[in-house]
Amino acid sequence: MSSTDQNSQANDLSTSPQAPVDADTSVDNSAESKDTTHFGYKTIEKDDKISMVAGVFHSVAKQYDVMNDLMSFGIHRLWKRFTIDASGVRPGNKVLDLAGGTGDLTAKFSQLVGREGKVVLADINSSMLNVGRDKLRDKGLVQNIEYVQANAEYLPFEENTFDIVTIAFGLRNVTDKDKALRSIYSVLKPGGRLLVLEFSKPEHELLNKAYDFYSFNILPKMGELVAKDGESYQYLAESIRMHPDQETLKAMMENAGFEQTTFKNLTGGVVALHKGYKF
Amino acid sequence: MQTSNNQALTQLNTQASTQVSDSLLLPQVATATIELIINKALALNNNKLVSFSAINQKTLTLKLAELSFPLSFTVNSTASATGIIVRTHVESSDCTINTSIKTLKKLKAKQSLTLLIKQDELDVNGDIKLAQQFANIAQSLAIDWQSELARHLGDVPTHKLLHFGNKITKSVSAAGKKIEADIGEYLVHEKRLVVTTSQIASFNQQTKDIASQVDSLSERIDKLFSDIAEK
Ligand SMILES: C[S@@+](CC[C@H](N)C(=O)[O-])C[C@H]1O[C@@H](n2cnc3c(N)ncnc32)[C@H](O)[C@@H]1O
Numbered sequence A: 001m002s003s004t005d006q007n008s009q010a011n012d013l014s015t016s017p018q019a020p021v022d023a024d025t026s027v028d029n030s031a032e033s034k035d036t037t038h039f040g041y042k043t044i045e046k047d048d049k050i051s052m053v054a055g056v057f058h059s060v061a062k063q064y065d066v067m068n069d070l071m072s073f074g075i076h077r078l079w080k081r082f083t084i085d086a087s088g089v090r091p092g093n094k095v096l097d098l099a100g101g102t103g104d105l106t107a108k109f110s111q112l113v114g115r116e117g118k119v120v121l122a123d124i125n126s127s128m129l130n131v132g133r134d135k136l137r138d139k140g141l142v143q144n145i146e147y148v149q150a151n152a153e154y155l156p157f158e159e160n161t162f163d164i165v166t167i168a169f170g171l172r173n174v175t176d177k178d179k180a181l182r183s184i185y186s187v188l189k190p191g192g193r194l195l196v197l198e199f200s201k202p203e204h205e206l207l208n209k210a211y212d213f214y215s216f217n218i219l220p221k222m223g224e225l226v227a228k229d230g231e232s233y234q235y236l237a238e239s240i241r242m243h244p245d246q247e248t249l250k251a252m253m254e255n256a257g258f259e260q261t262t263f264k265n266l267t268g269g270v271v272a273l274h275k276g277y278k279f
Numbered sequence B: 001m002q003t004s005n006n007q008a009l010t011q012l013n014t015q016a017s018t019q020v021s022d023s024l025l026l027p028q029v030a031t032a033t034i035e036l037i038i039n040k041a042l043a044l045n046n047n048k049l050v051s052f053s054a055i056n057q058k059t060l061t062l063k064l065a066e067l068s069f070p071l072s073f074t075v076n077s078t079a080s081a082t083g084i085i086v087r088t089h090v091e092s093s094d095c096t097i098n099t100s101i102k103t104l105k106k107l108k109a110k111q112s113l114t115l116l117i118k119q120d121e122l123d124v125n126g127d128i129k130l131a132q133q134f135a136n137i138a139q140s141l142a143i144d145w146q147s148e149l150a151r152h153l154g155d156v157p158t159h160k161l162l163h164f165g166n167k168i169t170k171s172v173s174a175a176g177k178k179i180e181a182d183i184g185e186y187l188v189h190e191k192r193l194v195v196t197t198s199q200i201a202s203f204n205q206q207t208k209d210i211a212s213q214v215d216s217l218s219e220r221i222d223k224l225f226s227d228i229a230e231k
Helices: A044-073 A075-086 A104-113 A126-138 A177-185 A203-229 A231-240 A246-255 B002-022 B028-050 B100-109 B113-118 B126-141 B147-154 B159-190 B197-230
Strands: A036-039 A041-047 A094-098 A117-123 A145-149 A164-167 A188-199 A259-266 A270-275 B059-064 B073-076 B084-086 B097-100 B124-126
Touching: A036 A044, A036 A231, A041 A044, A041 A177, A044 A126, A044 A203, A044 A231, A075 A104, A075 A188, A075 A259, A075 A270, A075 B028, A075 B084, A094 A104, A094 B147, A104 A117, A104 A126, A104 A164, A104 B073, A104 B084, A117 A126, A126 A145, A164 A177, A164 B159, A177 A246, A188 A246, A203 A231, A203 B197, A231 B084, A231 B147, A246 A259, A246 A270, B028 B073, B028 B084, B028 B147, B059 B126, B097 B126, B100 B113, B100 B126, B113 B126, B124 B126
Parallel strands: A094 A117, A094 A164, A117 A145, A164 A188, B059 B097
Antiparallel strands: A036 A041, A188 A270, A259 A270, B059 B073, B073 B084, B097 B124
């Protein structure tokens, strides 16, 4: 396990992936091919996606928390609370907060697993990890958190390590989602569960339209005004639309081996929480 | 038959309102607000309080008659600070209390826990000592919930959502209650315990009515979201 806690200058995996991206076909999108994938609405070479996504998150890292509150009217905090409530976390648990970014979920988990437990905040992007580490330290959360720079597709942990893995608003940025799901499955303990919190497909057409308008007209402008980075927020909006819908993601989880897979729509399906177990 | 219709309807109705409140995350609005209030009070009172170390990482769950979801309180005490995390629907709790807000008020007025248990106003499962320790903390914090809740719910950006959510939940349950009452009426007026064809027809009609009410509710939810999105 390569902790960057002591070594903040750890390799930047976001520009040099640990292993070559392989050519597994993905179930979620017909436009995916052997060598290309989506970057928002653009079709790009798979090898380029990692560095392009990295570019987005290096550029938004500092303003990430402020923008999150602004863009979602603060509701992302409630979605995350719902995730914690559904996690069944208890003292002593080992939790992996994957694509954990600035560490909102990690902060809560750290308080709930206690001294006997452990939370690993893993992210591919060093800027996001640094912002996260500073924030959690400021909150006095130090004793049971470890920071690991890692790609979700190649998790650097032993099999059967974690009781809970969460990936919140992260899966849609991953190049090979099926591979990431299999990698997560392997590091979960038998009986452990995965929670995927991600934008999804609104249940009602009207809401869908309103949401589209918001994402493509308002969101990038807000990004431009507040974070001086309209392009990154345009990417975020596009990547949300390209992400598999509720049923597709559920099927992908089942393909990766997860059982008792369910999802719950939040805020009319703007966001969904998928849950699956490894037995 | 009628009773079971009634039960089925009540169940449907509770399910519908739980679904609406879940989708709007009302339990999470509540736990976030309560957590904020408690931790503010804790920060102000920290020095006066009993030691938390004995109940560190322990969870107490409150099931209140007035609330459709449970509230769980977990203590997290470190060298630097003590906080309480509030959640709903936890899977393991060291102590669970079934009671009502009315009874909790008595507890605040320094009536003893054991007395309330004896009077059947409070039902405790699990570690009763933990319940006592939480009760002591609650008493020493002396939070004025009514004014605190009003103040904070005015602040949070989710205030609107909560407000509309409550309205929607209420109208779903009002629709359900009306049907229950109507079915009750048939029983009284027609003095018949068997279900007649006309009752079945009318039950079917009412089921259709409630379906269309649910449709119009979901339209209102759509509108609510588009309103919010436009703002
Ligand atoms: C929108 S942020 C979400 C952060 C946090 N989980 C939250 O909910 O606030 C997405 C995060 O996913 C990370 N990410 C993108 N691709 C990844 C990958 N292949 N493996 C691990 N993390 C990745 C990004 O660096 C970024 O920090």
